[in-house]
Structures are given as C-alpha cells and as structure tokens.
Amino acid sequence: MKIYSYVVDHDTGYAPNPDFGLCTLCRCKFRKSGERRKNIVELAKKGDWVLGTGGASKRSAGNGKLIYAMRVDKTPTREDYYRHFSKRRRDNEPPGNDFEKHKQFALISRHFYYFGARAIDVQKFNLEKNSRGFHYVDPADFCRFVEWLERTYKRGKRGEPCQPFDKPKASKRCGAQSREDRLCRSNC
Numbered sequence: 001m002k003i004y005s006y007v008v009d010h011d012t013g014y015a016p017n018p019d020f021g022l023c024t025l026c027r028c029k030f031r032k033s034g035e036r037r038k039n040i041v042e043l044a045k046k047g048d049w050v051l052g053t054g055g056a057s058k059r060s061a062g063n064g065k066l067i068y069a070m071r072v073d074k075t076p077t078r079e080d081y082y083r084h085f086s087k088r089r090r091d092n093e094p095p096g097n098d099f100e101k102h103k104q105f106a107l108i109s110r111h112f113y114y115f116g117a118r119a120i121d122v123q124k125f126n127l128e129k130n131s132r133g134f135h136y137v138d139p140a141d142f143c144r145f146v147e148w149l150e151r152t153y154k155r156g157k158r159g160e161p162c163q164p165f166d167k168p169k170a171s172k173r174c175g176a177q178s179r180e181d182r183l184c185r186s187n188c
Helices: 078-084 139-152 179-187
Strands: 003-008 023-026 049-054 065-071 106-109 111-114 134-136
Touching (some): 065 106
C-alpha cells in the first residue's frame, strides 16, 4: 500500500468529486503528454490512499487542513470512467480532448472522508505536501492518522467544497440517484 499526499489548490467539488456516495479523482493531478514523471492517477493502485490537503489559495481550505482522504477501490481508464459517469464531465470539456488522447485513469472510492470547506486540522500527523506535485506519506504516520480518522469521523461527505461549481445533483423526486450512478454501483 502507498499513501499519496498533494495540495488541493482549488476545491470546487470536481476533482475530487465526493457526490452520490463515491469519491472520484479524474483529470486532477494529470501529467501532460511528454512529461516523464508520472502522477497520482497513473500510479495509484487498488488499496492505496490519496490525501488532499489545503493550500494557501482562497479557493482551498488553508495549510494544515485535510480536505479529503480516499482509499482507492477502482482505477478505470478515463474512457471507461466517462462511459459510466457522463454527468461528471464538465459541459465545456469535449470528448477526445488532450486528456483523453493518452491512456489516462480515474480513481474511484467508496471508502472516503471528504470535508471540503469544513476541512479538519491534521498538522500533528505530518501528512502535508507543501509544494507542487505529490509526496509519499510515511506508513507509520499514516497508520496513526487513519486509526484516529476512522475513530473520530464517519465515512462519506462531511462538508461542501471550498468554492463549489454547479454540478449534477440527485433527482429531487424521492432523493433518487441518477441512472449513471445506479449503473456504476452495479459495476463497482
């Protein structure tokens, strides 16, 4: 198991996307074609953890704060991800753009903690990445942290994004979920 930590410079609810009982990371932490160094969405495997900590930007939660933590359950290709989650694609993001021309992946989790604008202080756990890119968290620090997290908070979405954008919502009729989310649940 590897633990990746990075700074969420702008938390809009898009990447990570904590809606409908899943947390997904797609397009964020993407490596442009031609770069040699891989990024989280390319490296993470099932069972790994991804931690997003706050940045100094007004669109983030601030340094020393945890915006989200997710255990990776699935790593579909972007093509498969968008086939099952078409509504998670932004309207201005056409299919076949540069992100989809290269074999890229998405990360999907049912085991996640998303705090967003209600980010929690995690300075005592030594989890933060303070510059560009990502870093690996020491497993000893992480074990202490995840035991505390699971003891203190319930899984799931605990807050709204720091600076939300309009995104798909569940139907108001009886709180029903969209067809795509029912489909994903049967495929995950």
